[in-house]
Amino acid sequence: MVVDAPAVTNPTSLARGLRELVRAEAAESERLRTLAPAIVEGMWASGLMASFNPVAAGGVEPSFTEMIETWIEMAWQDGSFGWIGIANLPSSFAAAAYLPDDGFAEVFTANANRVTMGGQFFPNGTGEAGDGGFRLTGAWSFGSGTGHAEYVAAGFMPTDDGQPRLLAEGVPDMRVAIVPRDEVIFEDGWHVQGLKGTGSYDYAIQDVFVPESRTFELFARTPVRGASPATRMGLMPVTAAGHASWALGVAKSMLDDVQELAATKFRMSDMASLASRPTFQKGLAHHVAAWRAARLLVLDAFTCAEAAVAAGGELTPVLRADMRVAAVYATDVARACAEWAHLAAGTSSIREGSRLERAFRDIYTGTQHAFISEKVAIDAAQIWLGVIDDQFGL
Template identity: 30%
Template sequence: MITHEANSFSNILVNLRDLRGELRNSAREIEEHRRIPLNIIERLRGIGIFGMCFPQSWGGAGLTSIEQILVLEELARGDTATAWCAMIGCDSGIYSGFLEEKSAKEIFPHANLAVAGWIHPQGKAEIVDGGYIVTGKWRFASGSPHGDVISAGCFLYRNGNLILDDNGKPLWRVMLARPADYLFSDTWFTTGLRGSGSQDYSTQELFIPEQHAFNFSAPKRQGPLHKTPDAILRKMAGIPLGLARACLDYIYDVADDRTDRINDVKWRNSKRVQTAVANAENQLFITRNAVLTSVSTLWQALEADAAHDDITHWRVQSALSRRNAFQTARTIVSSLYDLQGGGSIYTHETPFDRALRDINTICQHAVAQEKVLQVCGDILLGGKVEDYFI
């Protein structure tokens, strides 16, 4: 049952806690069908998940980046793929802030529309009168089976020539269109995150009106979600944090029922299990607090219109703590997988097989890669912020 005033942060969390058990029970179906069931998508819409980044004036929840992290953390405690699709889908509210309001209303007539697609510029957008002719193929359209709006990153061309900015860098835009404008290919047969439906998609000579494309460096809406382009990434750490927490939840739930064969005692009384759990909790506590502290301080700096160097510093700290959340969650899940022993290998006996596959898959995302360290180190040593998404 969805509570009243579902758009408030507290009510969203209450409703998600009610949904957690249903997500866990649906995990097998989600994996096997390789998409989120429509009944769960409609539950997410009703709770206000896809509208949580829209301002309240649009009928959205207007959540801060910290609140978004906590929402995704709660979702990931139920199902990682559902949380991933929610993380992508709610970017609709962020994208709308880079469009003129009239154009944003054309694309997003209400605040509960989910976006899907890849913003990395892989396509070609030829500039023509009134807009662009777009051709290309993209990957990783998470949530595409239920997406209402599809995003596609494109390099800009004029008369067949790539357009460069004053620094010699290619210009690019994110194009927004309807799913019917693209051809989707069911390529999503993966190690983990199988339920996200992250299909490939393509189009040939699609006309996109100029007002339906945007540039992350030119926001039209004020506020911390639009002052810097990293807002779409800030919330991502909630997913590995929630997944690690779900694995610990399971250990606590079965601690009285399982026997540690090495010592022939219940898990709850096993020194080996006690040590493993304490170590995992310590790692998760430190990692989670680094995420929340860095993102909260960055949000405050953006709200206060702080000096550029201060904002850059906390963007770097946010990026580093986010990467660490992914990598530490992988360490925690792996350690609990080993703690479980032989039972971990069975697909449906425990959550650990799926959890290990999911965490390894999401750790292939760019935010979890070693390049993040190099880019952040460059900035810390005096370099400029040249990567949009740290």
């Protein structure tokens, strides 16, 4: 009797299976300025696109370790592919976990869970409340993954009679609206140095009615669906893990590529290969070690918080600060590794179309993101020091 092989449910394995496709289509993604259709289809055909979702939305609810390793793998293959991983996958994860039942049925169930979603969650819009929903207006920049998304996420602040709605003293209500693509106005603003293939378009929404059932709280931690600890930790930790993993993945691609190059690389007027030079050997040892240490820090911070929540504990401000600092630190280390690899490779790293050249542009674009900025580290340190009790944005 022939027994069918079990379906692969580990998202890291699903991502690894796309290596040849991503390599073949990376240049096309850059040319199109959005992810090549063949890669998008490959993500759906493999099951990767929905894999981070709650089970009810076609996902497998991976652990943080699985998410981190998947994102590292995707970014190692190509920076734009990896960025789509930290844009589309968390967007649908959050919507599937936190949308009310009516909204989930409209967005996910009605589309047989084949829902690609991207956008900007920062509350750059306003939504006047009334008639069971919000009249949404706003403009958002860097809507990652919107080039191929059927639904667009848009962060906004609800208003009542034009006044911002407050949850507590000085803390505004912040929500996310899920809007069909045909109700969104896209701007052709994605002309950038790196991450060209991500379709991170600017977009606007003008006086569009969004039913409340297609909105959820930006900082929601009580899932309507999903049993994994991640669904009880909210979008901020998932996003932070994504940024850290993405930077580590791109940096690893550069470290691996320069190590492979070293055996055949000879500098002008130098008869010794790059691999035989002690300065290169020392630099490689240092930066590979730094990369490994940063990866372990990320895994430790996020799995410790995950374990606390799994055991029924609170996601304390300190745990949240630990995760965000790990993400900032890993990004800084990854950037330093990428710079060293770029310099060590010499002219090989400046030829257009090579993985090294593309990765260098990508990492200096992606690490500009506010989510892993100096301000985040300062906020976290202030929690450690007791200067502030909490920072709700962490």
